[in-house]
Amino acid sequence: MENITASELAGLGVGTLLFCATIAAPKIDALISASQRSTLGMCRNCGDLKMIACSKCKGAGMIKEGSFMSFNPIEGTFQSLGARQAKVGFVSCAKCQAKGHMSCPNCST
Ligand SMILES: [Zn+2]
Ligand SMILES: [Zn+2]
Numbered sequence: 571m572e573n574i575t576a577s578e579l580a581g582l583g584v585g586t587l588l589f590c591a592t593i594a595a596p597k598i599d600a601l602i603s604a605s606q607r608s609t610l611g612m613c614r615n616c617g618d619l620k621m622i623a624c625s626k627c628k629g630a631g632m633i634k635e636g637s638f639m640s641f642n643p644i645e646g647t648f649q650s651l652g653a654r655q656a657k658v659g660f661v662s663c664a665k666c667q668a669k670g671h672m673s674c675p676n677c678s679t
Pocket of ligand 1: 613614615616617618619620621674675676677
């Protein structure tokens with residue numbers, strides 16, 4: 571009786587550990603990379619690149635204008651006309667001046 575209970579507990583424990591490890595793995599990964607960076611004297615934000623990808627345009631430098639409107643017959647027609655109108659509907663990102671990146675707030679002097 572005691573043996574069964576012990577092995578059951580052990581199995582439960584291993585299962586819980588594996589479960590926790592699976593859940594926590596990405597967090598541990600991020601934690602390690604962040605601590606590695608700080609150990610190496612690198613910026614936690616940008617890894618010493620001195621810049622970070624623009625959060626608004628996701629580094630593209632361009633934003634699709636009115637992307638919240640999924641149905642735009644005029645834009646659809648333009649797109650079907652070919653590459654000449656391919657840029658219709660795109661505007662330069664104002665947040666990063668269309669660079670796609672910004673200077674890291676941690677590193678900016
Ligand atoms: Zn930085
Ligand atoms: Zn941007």
